Amino acid sequence: MKRTRRIFLQQFGSILAVGAWAGMTEAAGGKSSPAIRSRLEMHRRGELRERGEKLRDMMKECELCPRMCGAKRLEGERGFCSASAQLEISSHHPHFGEERPLVGRGGSGTIFLTHCGLRCVFCINWELSHRGDGVEREIEDMAAMMIDLEGMGCVNINVVTPTHYAPHIVLALDIAVGKGLTVPLVWNTCGWERLETLRLLDGIVDIYLPDFKYSSGEMAAKYSAGARDYPKVTQQALLEMQRQVGTAHPAPDSLVHRGLMIRHLVMPNGVSGTGRVIHWIAKNLPKDTYLNLMSQYTPAYMASRYPDISRRLTREEFEEAVKQAELAGLTNLEIQPMPR
Numbered sequence: 001m002k003r004t005r006r007i008f009l010q011q012f013g014s015i016l017a018v019g020a021w022a023g024m025t026e027a028a029g030g031k032s033s034p035a036i037r038s039r040l041e042m043h044r045r046g047e048l049r050e051r052g053e054k055l056r057d058m059m060k061e062c063e064l065c066p067r068m069c070g071a072k073r074l075e076g077e078r079g080f081c082s083a084s085a086q087l088e089i090s091s092h093h094p095h096f097g098e099e100r101p102l103v104g105r106g107g108s109g110t111i112f113l114t115h116c117g118l119r120c121v122f123c124i125n126w127e128l129s130h131r132g133d134g135v136e137r138e139i140e141d142m143a144a145m146m147i148d149l150e151g152m153g154c155v156n157i158n159v160v161t162p163t164h165y166a167p168h169i170v171l172a173l174d175i176a177v178g179k180g181l182t183v184p185l186v187w188n189t190c191g192w193e194r195l196e197t198l199r200l201l202d203g204i205v206d207i208y209l210p211d212f213k214y215s216s217g218e219m220a221a222k223y224s225a226g227a228r229d230y231p232k233v234t235q236q237a238l239l240e241m242q243r244q245v246g247t248a249h250p251a252p253d254s255l256v257h258r259g260l261m262i263r264h265l266v267m268p269n270g271v272s273g274t275g276r277v278i279h280w281i282a283k284n285l286p287k288d289t290y291l292n293l294m295s296q297y298t299p300a301y302m303a304s305r306y307p308d309i310s311r312r313l314t315r316e317e318f319e320e321a322v323k324q325a326e327l328a329g330l331t332n333l334e335i336q337p338m339p340r
């Protein structure tokens with residue numbers, strides 16, 4: 001317990017020194033968009049660091065995600081998500097398999113965080129999210145990864161399953177922005193986010209990339225470790241994300257630089273409640289909200305133990321989902337081809 005606390009304090013202590021150094025070396029603003037220049041201003045007036053520290057305080061009795069498990073992470077406890085206060089990262093690399101407007105020529109600069117608070121039984125990244133495959137890293141390491149990824153030509157920084165490490169990400173971003181990072185930040189999330197956490201990310205996240213997994217609390221509870229409030233919490237989160245970043249449309253360079261991009265994975269036997277998910281989006285968000293309807297469901301991890309989700313999707317099930325999205329009048333649809 002003590003060891004983790006020491007590491008954490010060390011992580012945050014050393015940021016002060018790095019921050020001072022970064023102030024001397026920071027880039028002048030360069031090629032960036034108004035949103036990125038505003039983020040640089042937040043760095044200059046110390047607001048990025050302040051937000052990171054407020055998020056860090058939420059780990060005292062952790063309330064970062066809707067699980068609200070109260071783990072004393074700053075004292076070394078691990079939460080329901082299995083994360084302590086020590087940052088753990090599974091991998092970082094340019095990724096060419098994300099949505100086209102996030103990839104460009106250089107790829108999306110993904111940083112896969114270890115652990116997860118939602119813990120779905122069908123998770124395709126279960127080695128990271130459930131088994132905890134990853135390496136302990138310092139916040140400065142993460143900042144260096146961000147800089148490296150931009151240096152490799154990545155068009156954004158894409159933090160995958162980020163919520164339980166929100167403080168670390170914002171503090172790493174503060175350092176990276178001070179060293180000249182100019183690409184957008186993508187918050188690649190399960191969608192199940194607290195408003196209190198999201199509000200501290202306002203002006204920091206450029207692109208929200210949430211899942212909208214279920215419309216039924218019963219299904220969410222069954223397949224995502226009792227998260228019965230998933231539909232309600234995610235709906236509120238989507239509205240807040242829309243308020244912060246607006247609708248996602250590609251710029252002349254074919255990339256999305258800002259906006260809300262929703263993913264919905266259609267599941268077999270109606271488990272994801274696709275019709276109601278689509279209906280809610282069409283009714284509560286602009287009709288040109290970006291929605292990626294995904295056909296790639298595969299029974300990964302423990303899914304074979306649950307009959308309703310122990311097979312792939314049929315073509316008929318997916319075609320029905322596409323039809324419903326079109327009938328609902330959604331105009332900014334990405335339709336994933338059926339896997340062969």
Ligand code: SF4
Binds near residue numbers: 063065070071073078
């Ligand atoms: S982020 Fe982890 S530790 Fe914090 S409330 Fe959620 S599950 Fe608990």
